[in-house]
Amino acid sequence: MKTILVIDDENMNRMSTKFILEKAGYNVVTAESGDEGIMLLSDIAADLVLLDVEMPDKNGIETLRELRRIPKLSNIRVCFLTASGSQDDLTEAVHLGAKGFIKKPCRPEELAAAVEEAFAKNDDRLMLVIDDETMNQMLLKRIFGREYHVAVEKSGEDGLAFLGKNIPDIILLDLKMQGIDGEETFQRIKQDERLANIPVIFLTADTDRSVEQRLFKMGAMDFIRKPFDPDIVHERVRRIMELQRLQNLLQDEVERKTNDLIHSFNKIQRLSEQIILALSAAIDAKDAYTNGHSDRVAEYSREIAKRMGKNDTEVNDIYYAAMLHDVGKIGIPGEIINKPGRLTDEEFDIIKSHTVKGAKILESISEMPGLSVGARWHHERYDGKGYPNGLKGEDIPETARIICVADCYDAMSSNRSYRKALPQEIVRAEIEKGRGTQFDPAIADIMLKMIDEDADYKMREV
Numbered sequence: 001m002k003t004i005l006v007i008d009d010e011n012m013n014r015m016s017t018k019f020i021l022e023k024a025g026y027n028v029v030t031a032e033s034g035d036e037g038i039m040l041l042s043d044i045a046a047d048l049v050l051l052d053v054e055m056p057d058k059n060g061i062e063t064l065r066e067l068r069r070i071p072k073l074s075n076i077r078v079c080f081l082t083a084s085g086s087q088d089d090l091t092e093a094v095h096l097g098a099k100g101f102i103k104k105p106c107r108p109e110e111l112a113a114a115v116e117e118a119f120a121k122n123d124d125r126l127m128l129v130i131d132d133e134t135m136n137q138m139l140l141k142r143i144f145g146r147e148y149h150v151a152v153e154k155s156g157e158d159g160l161a162f163l164g165k166n167i168p169d170i171i172l173l174d175l176k177m178q179g180i181d182g183e184e185t186f187q188r189i190k191q192d193e194r195l196a197n198i199p200v201i202f203l204t205a206d207t208d209r210s211v212e213q214r215l216f217k218m219g220a221m222d223f224i225r226k227p228f229d230p231d232i233v234h235e236r237v238r239r240i241m242e243l244q245r246l247q248n249l250l251q252d253e254v255e256r257k258t259n260d261l262i263h264s265f266n267k268i269q270r271l272s273e274q275i276i277l278a279l280s281a282a283i284d285a286k287d288a289y290t291n292g293h294s295d296r297v298a299e300y301s302r303e304i305a306k307r308m309g310k311n312d313t314e315v316n317d318i319y320y321a322a323m324l325h326d327v328g329k330i331g332i333p334g335e336i337i338n339k340p341g342r343l344t345d346e347e348f349d350i351i352k353s354h355t356v357k358g359a360k361i362l363e364s365i366s367e368m369p370g371l372s373v374g375a376r377w378h379h380e381r382y383d384g385k386g387y388p389n390g391l392k393g394e395d396i397p398e399t400a401r402i403i404c405v406a407d408c409y410d411a412m413s414s415n416r417s418y419r420k421a422l423p424q425e426i427v428r429a430e431i432e433k434g435r436g437t438q439f440d441p442a443i444a445d446i447m448l449k450m451i452d453e454d455a456d457y458k459m460r461e462v
């Protein structure tokens with residue numbers, strides 16, 4: 001069983017991390033400070049240290065720095081736990097060989113996966129040397145043998161065959177070789193999606209600058225001139241690998257942040273939808289005769305908007321505006337809304353005020369300015385004889401003109417206390433009659449087409 005040491009100054013974090021990792025099958029030891037952790041490590045053989053970055057006294061970076069100075073512990077795997085880690089910390093941690101960063105707080109499965117990944121990372125980094133000169137092969141093996149598993153291939157063909165089965169961390173590539181030369185080998189590497197990101201350093205005795213320029217443009221990382229100076233070769237490779245590691249870490253971080261953002265965005269979107277649905281249910285609950293009215297008007301409006309060629313965002317905006325078009329009814333006394341007999345003029349005026357009341361309620365939702373438009377003007381008529389403002393024709397916002405048709409259609413095709421839904425041919429005739437007077441003729445035409453396609457009269461309250 002693998003042993004993990006968790007160093008974190010917060011008791012809750014230590015306990016929860018221990019709990020999660022023990023459940024995932026690890027043996028977990030905890031320490032509440034860097035010093036305690038270092039002391040423990042001299043007694044226990046830990047396979048991995050999870051190290052909190054922000055700690056009083058000695059922080060995570062300082063602790064790791066100290067660990068790296070203790071010969072017995074200098075190679076221990078370390079992953080950071082961090083809530084906010086600054087870029088400087090990140091850079092230094094990478095220099096110090098941290099295996100990864102686990103962002104706090106994280107879900108149990110994320111923690112277990114990150115730990116698994118830290119274990120999966122192979123310490124034996126693989127270097128591929130493609131060079132036909134034995135002397136160079138031996139020299140490079142001697143320089144890098146302690147840090148890398150160095151694979152040697154003596155031709156471009158052999159190198160590519162090796163790459164068919166292995167993905168090294170870095171490639172050192174001789175430029176001049178028999179058969180497939182360095183440049184062609186490099187081109188093939190770059191064309192292979194699996195290999196394209198592996199850093200390639202050319203080994204060359206060539207002093208032709210134009211070749212260098214061309215290869216740099218194609219993505220070569222560096223050129224090392226033969227004969228080699230071992231220290232320079234070593235330092236160049238070290239720098240390139242560091243750069244690569246940093247780049248990968250940053251890429252991971254960007255990916256993680258992007259996923260977080262998408263997750264939050266989707267959550268907010270779902271929340272907004274749920275609030276709108278709850279509000280529309282509240283509207284319909286107020287009016288005993290219009291069960292599901294808002295829902296159906298929204299569905300019909302969405303279909304009309306789609307047929308008008310609106311894009312997804314526009315269709316959605318219209319859908320939500322339609323869902324809330326009668327929200328002002330919340331502000332109208334229930335006894336007037338649900339009055340069984342004829343309304344007096346005064347009562348009718350009060351009912352009419354649901355348009356302006358609704359618009360005022362929805363105006364406060366500044367993120368969706370289109371919502372209030374539907375509420376305010378869905379009782380306007382194309383001929384200018386509607387309310388509340390007597391707007392005419394195209395002066396009525398399109399969203400309101402769509403909702404108006406959908407709203408009237410649903411009023412006729414749904415049941416009332418005093419009648420069942422009207423027969424489809426009567427509803428159709430009424431829409432046709434209102435074409436150009438009550439309704440925008442183009443939108444009425446779309447509604448008529450929808451009716452004609454609805455052979456079984458499914459678009460109605462059942």
Ligand SMILES: [Fe+2]
Pocket residue numbers: 325326354378379
């Ligand atoms: Fe209305």
